[in-house]
Amino acid sequence: MISKYLIEYNPKESRKLNIIGLRATYGLTLMKLKEEFNDLAVFTADTSTSAGLDRFRQSYPDSFFDVGIAEQAMIAIAAGYVANGGTAIASTFAPFLMLRGAEQIRLSLGYMKLPLIVTGLASGLALGYLGYTHCCIEDTALALSIPNIFLYTPSDSYELKSILPYIIKMKRPCYIRLTGSSKTKAVHKSEFETDFFSPIPIHKGGDDLLILSTGIVSGNVNEALKQLDESYTKRLSHYILPFIDQEKTQGEITQLVGKYKNIIFNEEALYGGIASLVTKALLDCKSKPKLLLNIHPNNYIECGSHDFMLSQINLGVENIKEQVVRVLS
């Protein structure tokens, strides 16, 4: 018997949180969750403001640990903390967390299965204007190449706020990948159910096309569908993939893609991450839908604003609209 959890919807709160974006929502939510999870400790690597955690730091100085600009130590110290029975969440910018700290994540979360939550801030191309040193397109591939890691990529800020308490309660090794910058487009417009491993439907139309997406580009898909004529949208469905459980999600994706004639997959990351689950699903399913992968190419593209970079890799709203029209024509 698989448990499903109902995630409630509050339009007013959703609007507010999507204006402040994922990072500010993250800090704000942890602040509130501290009341529920007494023993929650927060670790950062000189990124309290970047993670919206300044209020947490001021309100709970005894539960807030800034290790300085020392990501490897942050991960390992926080892992030691949870190994001793504590509850901890550690965050810093995604490339420094997942790339510099890859070995600590493999050892603590992967090999030892310690129930530490690590959060990569501003992953993907959100900080493209700062150059690729501050972008992270490699993290989902890395996270999914390490056994035992549960991956959560929020689709919008309200979802993050709603899911975070469940992630803390799960007590499992988890990587939370926050994409996007200050504003997020709302993806959820109503309550939804989740088992924390299956794709979640956002728009259910026909079976000519399945659009799968992960992270805040799901908002671009939503926006594109809003702008498209109903003659298109009634022939397609849109599902998001916020949760990747390495044991369970693959089967769910395989089941889902087998029902459609065409698939468009959108992920702000290199191949090797969730895209590899989708391509494997196609190998496993009997019907052979056509697949278009909108992912980051295997080279470092010209840098600039988030929207500029997304449009270069077919993840902008206009790109998605054009693709849908092309596939369904």
Place this chain on the structure above:
Amino acid sequence: MKSKEVDYLKDRSSKLRLHCLEIANHAGDKAAHIGGALSCIDFIVTADYLWKFSSSKENLKSFILSKGHACLSLYALLADSGIIDLQSIKNTFELDGSKFLGHPCRNEDLGIVFSTGSLGNGMAHAAGMALENRLSNRNKSSPTICIVGDGECNEGIVWETFEFISNKNISNMIVFIDCNGWQQTQPSLYASDKYRSLYQRLNTYNFDLHFVDGNDHNALLSVLNKQEEKAKVILGITKKGKGFDLFEDNNDWHHGILTDHQYQNLINNIT
């Protein structure tokens, strides 16, 4: 009384060193890290005498061997304390499916909290554990004890963690740096000036810092018994391969194959 204590500690050190040899001999041609295990035994025995961390699996959790390649010393301790019998370790050491590999693997049933061997990480884990102990008021009577190799101090994460321990004053932690003069392929980078610059560097941190003969039980007892307010960091000058002429200060035995013949000779010379 004190000499009796020291006699007991010396005897136990000898016993643990013999256990190390037996296990190493069973490794056969897979070889074992012998030198660095033997150098830190005296500290383990002395600290265990004071805090009895080998008295139960639960207590053992406060002892972290960050220089995981010295696992023979940990396994010898497990055997000597009765947490598991020596035969079980010898029979499976480094074999297929073993719980006793060439580096310790997390195994809560044995009281091994962290998989160590990826150098530097164990010390950071230990710092996190000590922090949690302090915050939760768990395990108040016993410090978190961590052994770090001098070669291990090349790792950046060691210094990141020293910063953290110093900055947050993790005073319920003892770090023993096993300064045995060598790292894997060369003399220790800190040994050329007899560890003076390493000491000076560490002395800039907020630690209760000590420089002792790490193979002298008396000196170790004296340092460990000091009631202090900060994290205790001990630079213990030790001899790699301590206890046997064949191994002492000979880095060929950092990781070596102890043949039956060599083993028998060593045993015969003791008795």
